[in-house]
Amino acid sequence: MKFKYNGNSYDVIIDKKISNKNTYIRVNKALEVKVTTNYFTTNRFIESLIDDNYLKIANMLEMQLKKKKNNDGFLYLGKKYDIVYMKNKDIEFGENKVFFSKEFNVDNWYKKQARNLFLEHLESNYKKFSRKIPHPSLRIRKMTSRWGVCNIKSHVITLNLELIKRDEKYLDYVIIHELSHLVYGDHSSNFWQLVKENMPEYKKYREEMKEF
Numbered sequence: 001m002k003f004k005y006n007g008n009s010y011d012v013i014i015d016k017k018i019s020n021k022n023t024y025i026r027v028n029k030a031l032e033v034k035v036t037t038n039y040f041t042t043n044r045f046i047e048s049l050i051d052d053n054y055l056k057i058a059n060m061l062e063m064q065l066k067k068k069k070n071n072d073g074f075l076y077l078g079k080k081y082d083i084v085y086m087k088n089k090d091i092e093f094g095e096n097k098v099f100f101s102k103e104f105n106v107d108n109w110y111k112k113q114a115r116n117l118f119l120e121h122l123e124s125n126y127k128k129f130s131r132k133i134p135h136p137s138l139r140i141r142k143m144t145s146r147w148g149v150c151n152i153k154s155h156v157i158t159l160n161l162e163l164i165k166r167d168e169k170y171l172d173y174v175i176i177h178e179l180s181h182l183v184y185g186d187h188s189s190n191f192w193q194l195v196k197e198n199m200p201e202y203k204k205y206r207e208e209m210k211e212f
Contacts, residue, residue, distance in 0.1 A: 001014070001043070001046075001047070003033045003050065003057060003061075005057075005058050005061055006058075010027075010031055010032060010033055010061065011032045011033070012032070012033045012035060012046075012050065013032045013033065013034045013035065014035045014037065014043070014046060015034065015035065015036045015037070016037055016038065016039045016041060017036075017038070017039055018038065018039045018040075020036055020037055020038045020039070021038065022037075022038075023035065023036065023037040023038070023041060023046075023049065024036045024037075025049070025050070025053060025056075025057060025060075026060065027057065027060040027061045027063075027064050028064070029064060029067070029068070031061065031064055031065070031068070033050070033057060033061075035049075035050075063210075063211070066211050067211060067212060070211055070212055071212070074098045074106075075165035075166070076098075076113075076164065076165060077164070077165075077166070077167065077168060078165075078166055078167030078168070081093065081094075081096060081097055081098040082096060082097045082098070083097075083098055083100075084097050084098070084099045085099075085100070085101060085102050086099045086100065086101060087101055088100050088101055088104070089101070090104075091104060091109060107142075107161075110161055110164050110165075111140065111161060113164055114140050114159075114161055114163070114164040115140065117164070117168075117171075118138060118140055118159050118163070118164075118171065119138055121168065121171050121172055121175055122136065122138050122157065122159075122175055125172060125175045125176055125179060125198075126179065128198070129176075129179050129198060130194070130197050130198050131183050131194065133179060133182040133183060134155045134182060135155070136150075136155045136156065136157045136178075136179070136182065137154075137155065137156050137157070138156075138157055138158075138159065139156055139157070139158040139159070140158070140159050140160075140161055141158060141160070141161060142160065142161045142162065143158075143160040143161075143162075146160060147159070147160045147162075147163060147170075147174045147177075147209065148160060148174040148175070148177060148178045149178070150178040150179075150181035150182065152181060152182065152185050155182065157175070157178045157179070159171070159174060159175070159178075160174075162212075166209075166212065169205060170205055170208075170209055172199070173199060173202055173205040173206065173209075176195055176198045176199045176202065177195055177202075179198075180194045180195045180198070
């Protein structure tokens with residue numbers, strides 16, 4: 001089964017299981033239309049459901065295409081660079097190009113840059129935070145579905161390594177978000193009011209980050 005949009009065809013992947021009570025449609029990073037449904041759902045019903053939700057699926061596809069475009073190339077602190085492979089032992093930056101060898105460990109380089117930068121931003125935002133909160137410690141790791149996590153009991157804030165690729169304002173937003181969890185463990189209206197108290201423009205940044 002194919003989903004045709006804007007002159008291109010995208011695979012429709014159907015996942016049928018008896019344990020699935022409902023039917024869900026999403027578009028994944030591989031640009032596949034994934035349908036999760038009950039084992040007894042007919043393909044004819046699925047085709048009809050896709051037709052009825054064509055515009056919604058097209059919008060999900062557009063979002064994934066935008067995310068793919070925003071993640072192509074070499075990204076560092078909000079700027080995109082074209083990669084030029086050289087025999088360099090280290091990494092070098094031009095105005096719009098970055099030079100390194102194919103053997104260069106980019107993830108390790110990102111981790112080294114993130115270690116000091118993330119800690120600097122965490123300390124800065126902690127000192128300016130509007131409420132008295134426990135001093136947090138920092139962990140950095142790659143995460144696929146979250147920009148940050150706060151362990152309320154241990155006061156550990158974990159930040160997604162991928163933030164090193166984005167403008168520093170987004171790093172600050174995620175830090176403010178996680179610091180606010182040291183006051184409110186949920187996402188109640190009080191929590192979001194505290195986030196706003198410390199970053200009035202947070203809604204703008206939060207919306208923009210959906211495209212990453």
